Amino acid sequence: MPPAPAILHVDIDAFFAAIEQIRNPRLEGRPVIVGAGCIASCSYEARRFGLHAGMALSEARRLCPDAVILEGHAQIYRCFAETIFECCRRIAPAVETYLDEAYCDLTGTARLHGDLLAAARGLKRDIFERTGLTVTCGLGPNRMLAKLVGKTCKPNGLAAIAAEDADAFLRDRPIEQLAGVGHAHARTLRSMNIRSIGDLRPLTVEVLVALFGAPGRLLQERCRGRDTAVVHQREIPLSISRETSFHRNTADPLEIEGMLEYLVGRACRTARELDIQPRTVAVRLRYADGESAAQERSLAAPSHADPVVLERILDLMRRLFTRRVALHNVGVTLSGFVAGAAEQVTLFDAEQAERRHALLRAFDGVRGAFGHGALVSGRALHLKGRLEEDRYGFLLRTPSLTK
């Protein structure tokens, strides 16, 4: 008989803000906001004032004038997250990681760990000793239930749910808490007087598919506490985005194209590290007057080579940037990934593609050893002296901190 599935969801409490508080004890007990433009993370002290991730900083300042606002240090947060994920990998054979959370597959480890709740308690202790950060853990028979039960005991909590209790646990929870129900789906369901997860159960799969398309099938399973999604060792992102606000609004084509080349270089390098190639590329821009524009295009063939992606990105940019207004923000997004390192080429440019691949491999090697800022190519040279730099490259200003 196969072992009962057991998934442990680990969520880092108020991640970015908590790191800032332990790095600087003067921030302990004070409302702390991390973000530029909008809140990326805020401490529990700030949440008491009604602040939450995604809220505009202007609104946050109004609600909590005493909050300390920090732009954040994405690279430091990555270092802390990696230490936490290392702790997770010590107890679980498969761990799927995201920015501030992880799913640990503990299925079949009962003989190794004994009581899985005790193993989770040990993990929380280990993480706290190594980083000073607290995490909230939820243990359940699948990913969805593990995450949901963890939400009932935040922060620094630990909760578990058994498969036989799932039905009662889910029935009265708000429909928004069901995985796969976002704002739009929730609005639709609430307009039909479906307010709790239990209310969704009488709907047949045909109705749900008619309402939401293919995800309707998943919702029909999930509202009954069933979730068959497995824990993947490696995260393949849906998209890779890199964006920044200019330090001063600009219409200078050299600066704009230089920034795009830099952002493309960073995004493509991440794609090469993950061994995935995008089929689709997109440009987003926001003008100084707040108006924005975005467009995406497919590549002729999937590619994570900077010159291939950049050519299409610059083409999109020239079509999009039509107003005589300076730009405030630009961003690039790669999506539609296919796995595999080799660049798909036509017969006649195979040699050129091979040379390009070798050059990019060398670039990545140098940047891996000395930091991304060690090599600056082409148009991105125009950013030298205009933007601050550290060993990771130019300092970007981004609302999400992770892009």
Add this chain to the structure above:
Amino acid sequence: MPDLHLERIDEAVAVRADFQGGVVTPVAFRRPSREHRVVRVNARWLDRVGRHPTFYFSVIDEHGDVYQLRLEAADMVWRLDSVALEG
């Protein structure tokens, strides 16, 4: 609105450190003007970007000032990375 930020210093400093149990812990560091005794290590983290890792420490000295030190494993050189300033 309180202003609290890290001011970058990035200067090489002499550091007395404890390597007991294979874990490095700064005990004191000397700037040209005087020695600062570390009374508490607030946080430590390891940055693996690059060929050689870099160890970072957020510390408080005896005057209650918060500094960030880093030890670059490539050449085992300590640098005073930044200081936290308020106001």
